[in-house]
Amino acid sequence: MTVEGTLAFFGAYWPEIVAIAVLVLLSAFFSGSETALTAVSRSRMHTLENNGGKRAGMVRRLIDRRDRLIGALLIGNNLANILASAIATSLFIRLCGGFGVAVAALVMTVILVVFAEVLPRSFAISTPDRFALSVAWPVRLFVAVVGPVSSFFNMLVRRLLIACGVNLSGEAPMLSAQDEIRGAVDLLHREGSVVKADRDRLGGVLDLEELELSDIMVHRMAMRGINAEDPPEAAVRAILESPYTRMPVWRESTDNIIGVVHAKDVLRELAEPDVAPANIDIVGIAQKPWFVPDSTSLKDQLNAFLRRKVHFAVVVDEYGEVQGIVTLEDILEEIVGDIADEHDVEISGVRPEADGSIVVDGGVPIRDLNRALDWNLPDEEATTIAGLVIHESMTIPEERQAFTFHGKRFIVMKREKNRITQLRIRPVEDEIKPV
Incomplete structure (x- = not known):
């Protein structure tokens, strides 16, 4: 077609061509707006709104009624596509006669898919927050006009779904x-x-809300305390040599905890004139113990520590038997990892070997191992790695006995009486050698 012919063509059909172009642009606007507003970050919009962003507040209000928003945008998108296709069909029938319908369907399919669907949606999904903010004003005006119609269609759809046995309002979210x-x-x-x-x-x-004190407490077998019947100088020496600031005081047995002594209180007594270690009454300066049930969640216990302004509690089971102790530091370590200071005793519970395996003490908590090695061993039924092996094997294994589960090979290295004290762990795929 020559330049003169092209100009004559546009001169004869320019109203239809302009109308199709405008409708395709409108369809692209609705498609991009739908994609951006469904993918926008609600948390970012909330932050921008708190910082004074009016457009962010508008976006938040739009997505708060997502069904109304999507319905209005779909109405606009479909109207634009249908009108553009109808005008194009009329135009191509005049140009091509009986083949005009097929030609219009082919041409408009390519135009709408490329320029009204894929291109605007791809651009919107690449920067959804920025796109949503830029279209907030016109979309708000359009939803205000078409919103009642969208609400009517949404109500109609819901009634149809209810008639088919689907109740949308009763659907619970899949994830918390x-x-x-x-x-x-x-x-x-x-x-x-x-x-x-x-x-x-x-x-x-x-x-914090999912874990209980029994999952992180220092078990009674590893608990260090002061015997109230020991000579005072021996008790003072044990307190000052201990890496811990607070220690439980027991009498007759570790199940009978009668107090908690703070190293600072001992030092304060020693600073008094004419006071020797042999004259200190450990029981007298000890604070009253605080007993908490082992089923308490870490979140509740953390709040209780902060509310009572104490850092130490004795954990008991449902029968009142002492199970261990827990401190504020134990809970904080579940958040930030191990907190060590210059007085902590370094205990190596995990040791990597040259062959790629890991030698682990039986008392190492599963959560600590998962955090250190980025593993995903389950900790719902057992707290320690030895407990996991016993739970999975449903027996107390012998030394050198091996088990494979959760993608790992567990070999019992040491056992003392009924306790597994050391294991070797390696990924199962490490044992598969290429032929």
Whole structure:
């Protein structure tokens, strides 16, 4: 077609061509707006609104009524597509006669898919927050006009679904808020936006409500305390040589805890004139013990520590028997990881071997092992790695006995009476050698 012919063509059919172009642009606007407003970050909009962003507040209000918003945008998108296709069909019938319908269908399919669907949606999904903010004003006006029609169609759809036995209002969310946050953090970690340490800290905060004191307490077998019947100078020496600031005081047996002594109180007594270690009454300066049930969640216990302004509690079971002790530091370590100071005793519970295996003490908590090695061993039924092996094997294994579960090979290295004290762990795939 020559230049003169082209100009003559546009001169004859310019109203239809302009109308089709405008309708395709409107369809692209609705498609991009739908994609951006459904993918927009609600948390970012909330932050921008708190910082004075009016458009962010508008976006938040739009997505608060997502069904009304999507319905209005779909009405606009479909109207634009149908009108553009109808005008194009009329135009091509005049140009091509009987083949005009087929030609219009082919041409408009390509135009609408490329320019009204794929292109605007791809652009919107690449920067959903910015796109949503830029279209907030016109979308708000359009929803205000078409919203009642959208609400009517939504009501009609809901009634049809209810008639088919589907009740949308009764649908519960598949994930809790904690699970959604955890999933988002894990995704950002895989993408490299969140480092492992930050992911573990955020996960620790989310786990506080799920974990109980029995999961993190210092078990009674590992608990260090002061015997009230020991000579005072021996008790003072034990307190000052201990790496711990607070220690339980027991009489007759460790099940009978009568107080908690603070090293600072002992030092304060020693600073008094004419006071020797042999003259100190350990029981007299000890504070009253605080007993808490082992089923208490870490979240509740953390709040209780902060409310009572104490750092130490004795954990008991439902029968009142002492199970262990827990401190404020123990709970904080579940969030930030191990907190060590210059007086802590360094206990190596995990040792990597040259062959790629890991030698682990039986008392190492599963959560600590998962955090250190980025594993996913289950900790619902057992707290320690030895407990996990006993739970999975449903027996108390002998030395050198091996088990395979959860993608790992567990070999019992040492056993003392009925306790597994050391294990060797290696990934199962490490044992598969290429032929």
